[in-house]
Amino acid sequence: MALLNILHFPDPRLRTIAKPVTEFDEELKQFVSNMFETMYEAPGIGLAATQVDRHIRLLVLDVSDARNQPCCLINPEIIESDGEEEMDEGCLSVPGFYEKVRRADHIRVRAQNEDGEVKEFEAEGIEAVCIQHEMDHLEGKLFVDYLSNLKRNRIRSKLIKMQKQKTD
Ligand code: K1U
């Protein structure tokens, strides 16, 4: 297993649109395992492949309190959505910032697992929010895109400053 490097906003690679997964092989399973290790170590409740510079439609999440319900979604689609909810969101690619974002409260998801098998399930609350947040990453979208230009630019400037301080 290996820890993967997480890209930080405003890295332009976070804007890449991910391609569907077509090969469900050993290399994919190893990558999924590395994604879980990276998410748990961060720590985060979700992680999209885009964030570790792999531009494939794959995400992992675990929103359980005990951190013992790992879930991997490959080629995920939201096939139904309902309701609205505003929740504080964070992002491992935007470290240190939490802002309110409005999203659907109930979703029905279709996705494949690591063996390529198709599953469908319903999610609500934090699980629904996390899945929508991670699926945005696969489209090159970040939660800061829902904020005003003023807020987003402030976050960008602060993160650039922090990244510079690290390398100086
Ligand atoms: O996509 C990511 O960078 C992961 C992100 C997911 C997320 C958080 C909150 C709302 C929507 C999506 C995070 O996990 S940020 C860290 C975080 O929220 C957290 C970490 C450990 C325990 C509990 C929460």
Ligand code: ZN
């Ligand atoms: Zn994120």
